[in-house]
Amino acid sequence: MKNFSKKLSLQWRLTLVITLLVSVTCILMYFFISRSAVTGMENLENYIVQVDETGSEPITFHVDPAVLFPDLSDQVQSTKDLFRIRSIIATGIIILLSSIGTYFISRHALSPLHELSTKIEKIQAQNLSESLEIPESNDAISHLTASFNEMLSRLDDAFTAQKQFSASAAHELRTPLAVMQTNLEVFARKKEPSTEEYREIFSMVQEQTGRLSHLAEVLLDMTGIQTVERSETISLAELTEEVFCDLASVAEQKQIELIQRDGDCTVTGSYLLLYRAVYNLVENAIKYNHSSGKVTVNIHPGKAVLAAASQPHPADCAFVEISDTGIGIPPEYQEKIFAPFFRVDKSRSRAMGGAGLGLALVTEIARQHGGQVKVLESNAKGSTIALMLPIK
Ligand code: ADP
Secondary structure, three states: OHHHHHHOOHHHHHHHHHHHHHHHHHHHHHHHHHHHHHHHHHHHHHOOOOOOOOOOOOOOOOOOHHHHOOOHHHHHHHHHHHHHHHHHHHHHHHHHHHHHHHHHHHHHHHHHHHHHHHHHHOOOHHHOOOOOOOOOOOOHHHHHHHHHHHHHHHHHHHHHHHHHHHHHHHHHHHHHHHHHHHHHHHHHHOOOOOHHHHHHHHHHHHHHHHHHHHHHHHHHHHHHHHHOOOOEEEEHHHHHHHHHHHHHHHHHHOOOEEEEOOOOOEEEEOHHHHHHHHHHHHHHHHHOOOOOOEEEEEEEEEEEOOOOOOOOOOEEEEEEEEEEOOOOOOHHHOOHHHOOOOOOOHHHHHHOOOOOOHHHHHHHHHHHOOOEEEEEEEEOOEEEEEEEEEOO
């Protein structure tokens, strides 16, 4: 029965439900009205009341109607039968007319919905940016169309970002491949390459394949973020200690001092992902620092309006602030650096093995945890970037 009703169109379902309601109402009405009418007639048959209006007291006579009116019983019976038949016919006609009426009225009422679904069917990946015309009526359909348009615009943004990401990824993959191809072609033309030339070509291939595998690794990381479990209780101070430990040799090479201020916050999430986020931020603070500089991490609770939150009120957050004494980020790039493949100085970043995906990965990890990452301040003396994570 359930499956059968699911197969029916909304118009037929509405018609059936209303017909059922009308039928139940009519049958109940028929039952009560005919019962009271028939009982009334039976009482009439039994009692005939005559009142002598001239006297001061009304006089009531109880008379056997069969004696006074011998045909009365037959007449009452035939009136009762006629009443029943007419009631049944009237009930049937009312049910039939209301069903037909409901069928046509619901068709008319649902026609804007049909129009909307016809328009939606025409939407393809290519015309996601074309929003639907919102009907002037201020009803459920116009609200539905407006919500649909909003969803379409979000999808369009996501789709465009995805396309841009794929194009940039393809470009990044093509560059090392092109470098290898050109160098190998030149090398192949050499009749008797020297040991030095062999060494050069070998190190070039090693460097470019290293870049390719790093890129593939980050791309894989980015696609796997959504499926990672995020229910661990994490001490951000302990996590930072581990990051410092793992980056100690890199910092040492550049003679950078790593400082962790006192303070801790506990959050719920994925240790693996948050480790990766803090690692990338500290690694950048080392990479884009002057030699003999400093990287300071300060963990403290605070309030922040998070983009992921549905309410524009400040939420309780854990702040992981990473400050460096590095080259700084120009104001016009302070938001852009979080976009995939964006680098302020492409050649410099590339030379340091960067693909421009580190901060995009941090942004995605923060978003998956309901938080966000942003540049708090930056100038020629250095930058402070904060990872803000909601404390539940
Ligand atoms: P990359 O792999 O190039 O480091 P990221 O996504 O990690 O990519 O960073 C994007 C760009 O943001 C970098 O190329 C760099 O120009 C800039 N950047 C990131 N962190 C810092 C920082 N702490 N100081 C200065 N510039 C930074």
